[in-house]
Amino acid sequence: MHEVGIANSILEAVGTEMKPYAGARPVKVIVKVGAMSGVDRDSLSFCFEAIARGTVFEGMILAIEDAPADELELSSLELEEP
Amino acid sequence: MSGTTTVNLERKVLSENDRLAAELRAEFARHGIFCLNLIGSPGAGKTALLERTLASFPQERHVAVLTGDIQTDADARRLARYGFPVRQITTAGACHLDAKMVVRALEGWDLATLDLLFIENVGNLVCPTSYDLGEAAKVVLLSVPEGEEKPLKYPGIFFKSKLMVLTKVDLLPYVPFRLDDAIANARSIQPGIEILQVSASTGAGMDDWLRWVEKPRV
Numbered sequence: 001m002h003e004v005g006i007a008n009s010i011l012e013a014v015g016t017e018m019k020p021y022a023g024a025r026p027v028k029v030i031v032k033v034g035a036m037s038g039v040d041r042d043s044l045s046f047c048f049e050a051i052a053r054g055t056v057f058e059g060m061i062l063a064i065e066d067a068p069a070d071e072l073e074l075s076s077l078e079l080e081e082p
Numbered sequence: 083m084s085g086t087t088t089v090n091l092e093r094k095v096l097s098e099n100d101r102l103a104a105e106l107r108a109e110f111a112r113h114g115i116f117c118l119n120l121i122g123s124p125g126a127g128k129t130a131l132l133e134r135t136l137a138s139f140p141q142e143r144h145v146a147v148l149t150g151d152i153q154t155d156a157d158a159r160r161l162a163r164y165g166f167p168v169r170q171i172t173t174a175g176a177c178h179l180d181a182k183m184v185v186r187a188l189e190g191w192d193l194a195t196l197d198l199l200f201i202e203n204v205g206n207l208v209c210p211t212s213y214d215l216g217e218a219a220k221v222v223l224l225s226v227p228e229g230e231e232k233p234l235k236y237p238g239i240f241f242k243s244k245l246m247v248l249t250k251v252d253l254l255p256y257v258p259f260r261l262d263d264a265i266a267n268a269r270s271i272q273p274g275i276e277i278l279q280v281s282a283s284t285g286a287g288m289d290d291w292l293r294w295v296e297k298p299r300v
Contacts, residue, residue, distance in 0.1 A: 002176075002177055002178050002208070002209035002212060002213075005176070005180075006095060006096070006212065009095050009096055009098070009099075010095055012098075013091065013093075013095070013097075017089050017091065021087065021089075024087065027086065029091075031095060035237070036237055036238045036241040036242070036271075037211070037212060037238060038208050038209065038211030038212045038238035038239065039212060040208075069241070070211075070238065070241060070242060072094060072095045072096065072212060073091075073092070073093065073094055073095060074091035074092070074093055074094070074095055075090075075091060075092065076088050076089060076090050076091055076092075077088070077089040077091055078086055078087070078088050078089075079086065079087045079088075079089065080084075080085075080086055080087075081084055081085055081086070081087055082084055
């Protein structure tokens with residue numbers, strides 16, 4: 001399933017965005033998924049957890065919000081700074 | 083200073099793929115290439131439609147095909163018989179093509195010599211939906227033995243496709259497929275979707291399909 005690829009893209013984006021915040025811990029990423037996007041929410045959550053395990057992203061929350069049509073967007077990222 | 087910081091992301095999850103797809107689209111436009119991304123279930127008749135399509139073209143037609151599969155180059159070999167450039171993309175497990183695979187597959191081809199490019203995606207109605215390949219249009223194939231409910235079960239791809247081709251219509255007398263329902267189902271997902279009926283084995287509807295492909299576009 002391509003949700004592995006989608007989850008990977010999300011984590012890559014999180015990794016890139018975290019760079020300016022040295023020592024910060026990623027807490028939550030919010031992603032908007034439209035009903036026509038072709039992305040299954042349960043598979044995405046499952047893949048996200050599986051890929052994050054054993055990395056700096058382990059334990060991070062993936063929050064999936066509704067979006068119109070085929071939207072598949074990164075909304076925001078919550079970091080805990082030291 | 084400790085605490086929680088919220089970083090606004092506000093961009094597409096697949097923005098890297100979309101960036102490459104935009105580059106491909108610009109490249110296709112520069113060379114006047116009309117690119118179609120053919121999507122359907124395994125066995126929907128994507129390769130058969132392309133075979134019949136290539137067979138109908140004169141040898142001087144500037145057409146090429148990229149065909150994606152998880153394994154084997156069987157489709158490329160089937161399609162290469164018609165004398166046009168064909169390349170297989172083997173995804174080694176991936177259930178869809180992405181823009182990077184297309185960029186790589188096009189390496190070494192002189193795009194200036196082409197004006198029509200078919201991309202046959204991996205047989206799948208779900209995963210290819212999310213990945214823009216720089217195509218002018220997605221075309222979804224639905225073969226009549228699959229049943230008229232497919233557009234409702236897999237709405238994403240019917241929402242994103244410009245055209246639905248109902249394939250294997252020569253089988254209509256033999257399978258319990260309600261044509262009107264299939265059309266109504268597709269239009270309930272996307273009212274503007276264009277619909278053609280084709281049989282690659284009898285050739286029925288091929289003229290309509292070829293006219294659609296060759297239709298002058300701005």
